Structure formats: C-alpha cells, structure tokens
Amino acid sequence: MTHNPPNQTQSNTPRAVVLLSGGLDSATCLAIAQSHGYACHCLSFDYHQRHANELAAADRVAAHHNAASHRVATIDLRAFGGSALTDDHIAVPKSDDPFQGDAGDIPVTYVPARNTIFLSYALALAEVLDAKAIYIGVNAVDYSGYPDCRPDFINAFQRMADLATRAGVEGHGPRIESPLSGMTKPDIIRLGLKLGVDYALTHSCYDPSNTGTPCARCDSCRIRKAAFAQLGMQDPALTG
Amino acid sequence: MTHNPPNQTQSNTPRAVVLLSGGLDSATCLAIAQSHGYACHCLSFDYHQRHANELAAADRVAAHHNAASHRVATIDLRAFGGSALTDDHIAVPKSDDPFQGDAGDIPVTYVPARNTIFLSYALALAEVLDAKAIYIGVNAVDYSGYPDCRPDFINAFQRMADLATRAGVEGHGPRIESPLSGMTKPDIIRLGLKLGVDYALTHSCYDPSNTGTPCARCDSCRIRKAAFAQLGMQDPALTG
Numbered sequence: 211m212t213h214n215p216p217n218q219t220q221s222n223t224p225r226a227v228v229l230l231s232g233g234l235d236s237a238t239c240l241a242i243a244q245s246h247g248y249a250c251h252c253l254s255f256d257y258h259q260r261h262a263n264e265l266a267a268a269d270r271v272a273a274h275h276n277a278a279s280h281r282v283a284t285i286d287l288r289a290f291g292g293s294a295l296t297d298d299h300i301a302v303p304k305s306d307d308p309f310q311g312d313a314g315d316i317p318v319t320y321v322p323a324r325n326t327i328f329l330s331y332a333l334a335l336a337e338v339l340d341a342k343a344i345y346i347g348v349n350a351v352d353y354s355g356y357p358d359c360r361p362d363f364i365n366a367f368q369r370m371a372d373l374a375t376r377a378g379v380e381g382h383g384p385r386i387e388s389p390l391s392g393m394t395k396p397d398i399i400r401l402g403l404k405l406g407v408d409y410a411l412t413h414s415c416y417d418p419s420n421t422g423t424p425c426a427r428c429d430s431c432r433i434r435k436a437a438f439a440q441l442g443m444q445d446p447a448l449t450g
Numbered sequence: 451m452t453h454n455p456p457n458q459t460q461s462n463t464p465r466a467v468v469l470l471s472g473g474l475d476s477a478t479c480l481a482i483a484q485s486h487g488y489a490c491h492c493l494s495f496d497y498h499q500r501h502a503n504e505l506a507a508a509d510r511v512a513a514h515h516n517a518a519s520h521r522v523a524t525i526d527l528r529a530f531g532g533s534a535l536t537d538d539h540i541a542v543p544k545s546d547d548p549f550q551g552d553a554g555d556i557p558v559t560y561v562p563a564r565n566t567i568f569l570s571y572a573l574a575l576a577e578v579l580d581a582k583a584i585y586i587g588v589n590a591v592d593y594s595g596y597p598d599c600r601p602d603f604i605n606a607f608q609r610m611a612d613l614a615t616r617a618g619v620e621g622h623g624p625r626i627e628s629p630l631s632g633m634t635k636p637d638i639i640r641l642g643l644k645l646g647v648d649y650a651l652t653h654s655c656y657d658p659s660n661t662g663t664p665c666a667r668c669d670s671c672r673i674r675k676a677a678f679a680q681l682g683m684q685d686p687a688l689t690g
Binding site for chain 1: 521
C-alpha cells in the first residue's frame with residue numbers, strides 16, 4: 211500500500227494506468243510513464259502468487275515514485291483449474307472436462323491469457339478514471355515463449371480497446387504504451403536509473419526465501435544479475 | 451450448479467466456452483452452440499450482482515441443456531470503485547483520484563469494459579480447455595448504448611485473441627461466435643424454442659422480488675414480454 215501524502219500538483223494532470231508487478235520492468239515502466247507527464251494509477255494483481263513479495267515490492271515501488279494511487283485487483287481463476295473439487299461454486303466436472311480428477315495439474319499461479327486479462331482490467335480502470343494511457347512493461351527478452359508480449363498483440367489489443375468503450379469509439383480512449391518493447395535489459399536498467407528507479411525495491415525472483423531474499427539462482431534472478439553486470443554493477447536487490 | 455450425470459458421448463466432441471448469464475439471449479446462445487456440435491463449457495460471472503437469481507438461472511439453464519460443465523468466475527472490481535475506503539488492499543486515494551471521498555458513486559454492480567473482461571476470461575478458459583469456440587450472446591437490441599456489443603468490437607477481439615495465445619498464433623485458437631448478432635428478440639426466441647430452450651428457467655429481470663419473481667415492469671422484462679407477444683405467446687418466466 212502507498213501511504214504518501216496527497217500530491218496536489220497532480221490534480222489536473224492527465225492520468226495513466228500502469229500495470230505494476232513489482233519487478234524490474236514494470237518499475238521502469240512506471241518511471242517512464244511519469245517522465246511522460248502522467249499522474250500514474252498503478253494496478254497490481256493478486257492471483258495467489260506463491261509469495262506476497264511481489265505485491266509488497268509493487269507497494270514499495272508505487273510509494274517510492276509517489277504514484278497517484280495503487281490498486282490490487284484479485285483475479286481468482288481457481289474455477290478454471292486447481293480447486294474445482296473444493297469450490298462449491300463449481301459444478302463437479304463431467305467426463306469431457308480435462309480437470310476431472312486432475313485438480314493438481316494446473317498450478318494456481320498459472321494465469322492463462324495473462325496479458326489479455328491484465329490489459330482488460332487496465333482498460334476497465336482506464337474507463338473509470340478517464341485515463342489517457344495504459345502502460346505495460348513487456349519487453350524483448352519476454353518474446354520467446356509468450357505471444358502476448360509481442361508488439362503485434364499489443365497493437366491488436368489497441369484496436370480492440372478503441373472499439374470497446376465509449377471513450378475509445380469517440381477517439382479519446384487510452385493508448386496502450388509498451389515503452390520497453392524494443393529494449394534489452396541493460397538498456398532498461400540504464401534508463402530506469404536515469405529516471406530514479408531504486409532497483410533495490412523491486413522483486414523479480416521466482417523462488418525467494420521466507421523473508422523475501424531473492425535466490426540469485428533462478429532464471430529471473432540470473433537475467434537481472436547479468437544485465438547489471440553488463441553495466442559494471444551488482445544487482446542491488448541481491449546486494450542490498 | 452449443475453449436477454447432471456457425466457455425458458460420456460461428449461468426450462471426443464470439440465469444446466466451446468459459452469458465456470452464460472442466465473438470461474434469454476445467453477440461454478439461446480448455449481442451445482445454438484450445442485446445435486453446432488460442441489460440448490459446451492458454460493462460464494458465468496459473480497460480480498456482486500444485486501440478486502443471486504441470475505446465477506441460479508444460469509445453473510438451471512446449464513443443467514437443462516446438460517452442459518459439459520458450468521463455472522462461476524468471481525470478478526471483484528470493488529478496488530476500482532465502491533469500497534476503496536474499506537478494502538485494506540487499496541491505497542488511500544490521492545488528490546488526483548476521482549474516488550476520493552466519493553466511494554458511493556460507482557455502484558458495485560457496474561462492470562467497466564464489461565464484454566472485454568468477460569471475453570478475456572472466456573479466452574483464458576478456452577486456452578485451458580483447448581476449446582475451439584467462444585459463444586457470446588450479444589444481439590442487435592443491445593447495440594444502442596454499448597459499443598462492446600457491436601460486430602466491429604467482436605471482430606477486433608477475434609484478431610487480438612488470434613495473437614494472444616499459442617493456439618491462436620498456431621491457427622487453432624477459438625473462434626468468437628456471436629450468433630444472435632443480427633437477430634431481433636422474436637427471432638431469437640423462435641430459434642430457441644426450436645432448439646429446446648425452456649425460457650421459464652431464464653432470468654432477465656433487473657428488479658425481481660425476494661423470491662426471484664420478475665417484476666414485469668423493468669426494461670428487461672418489457673422487452674421480453676413484447677417479443678413473446680409478437681409470437682402470440684406469454685413470457686413463461688412471467689406466467690410460469
């Protein structure tokens with residue numbers, strides 16, 4: 211949660227919704243959105259992540275940048291997988307249902323159509339706030355496995371969003387901004403440092419200790435570590 | 451909740467996700483999807499509707515049609531409006547935040563970017579189930595006020611969905627089907643009756659009694675009533 215005093219200078223500033231996971235990319239994205247002149251309304255998701263560290267990091271980052279607000283939306287997709295046998299809202303699966311008897315196959319942290327859902331919520335919040343932009347920190351390193359990180363997807367979401375709401379149809383709906391799209395990790399960090407991001411506050415580790423200390427060994431930690439190393443630095447989340 | 455016995459004949463049938471509100475349109479849409487040969491996995495949303503009648507009707511309709519499954523996904527958008535002052539996940543809004551001190555302005559039943567969010571969840575479920583189609587019961591009568599009921603929006607969602615998931619990119623992602631799109635209410639009812647829809651099970655009223663009896667006076671009741679009247683019938687939800 212952010213607990214900064216109200217920032218009176220922001221009251222007439224155009225608004226942006228910033229998708230904020232608490233990781234390196236989204237923290238940089240927030241700083242970029244602010245540098246573009248937006249009052250930034252941050253949006254994080256609680257989808258039963260393994261660790262609360264991500265949401266705590268998102269809170270720290272939003273507070274550090276004195277964001278206009280920080281909301282956490284709960285996305286409960288357990289009905290789609292894990293807990294069909296315990297949730298009484300869910301019909302007992304039929305023979306056609308691939309989850310029958312396999313409730314453990316889909317980890318509860320798995321979010322299918324992930325960026326589509328995240329951007330849809332961002333679009334909803336943008337509608338409520340009359341925001342002019344939505345920032346999402348997808349970047350080049352993510353392209354490999356994830357179709358919904360590519361520019362083609364973002365552009366198609368934009369075209370859909372322009373038809374989805376009254377503001378969009380009237381030509382003043384939000385622009386979907388993915389400023390990290392063509393950037394490497396070292397480029398992202400270099401820009402973020404210039405814009406005042408404190409990477410010690412961010413959290414990217416897939417497998418942190420109980421106290422939230424990153425493991426320094428998972429893919430996510432290693433990509434960060436290597437990127438800081440290329441800049442002749444140590445990752446402050448590992449050293450701090 | 452559906453409690454029908456497993457339908458063994460459906461196990462190799464292609465799957466569809468059917469958005470099922472429990473109203474007249476979505477019930478017809480389910481019957482159409484089944485007539486197209488799909489094993490239908492119904493998806494409803496609990497977004498703190500005023501009445502549980504809608505979800506109960508969705509259960510009845512799914513059971514009547516022996517749907518392959520019926521899931522209810524909870525969408526909690528209170529973080530976007532109503533309860534910012536009571537939900538401890540939400541930062542206290544700042545001066546820029548239009549909800550500051552206005553927690554009651556947005557009814558909790560309001561779902562911004564509604565069909566975008568509903569279709570995004572359907573896309574996620576389609577990904578999990580490897581479904582070949584998503585059925586949504588938008589129709590001509592709804593066009594007036596809602597940009598996200600128009601064919602242009604549905605087509606744009608399709609193009610976005612084709613880029614959002616691995617199945618989509620590989621060319622076997624779900625088709626978004628809106629079979630009621632060009633139909634009038636009497637046309638919809640005529641087709642539904644032919645396909646075995648029991649409209650007494652459906653619920654469309656905005657303002658039912660505590661026992662779920664429709665009011666017969668709200669817009670939604672009146673549109674139904676007039677459509678049945680054009681077919682020389684009484685609305686069975688009102689008479690039954």
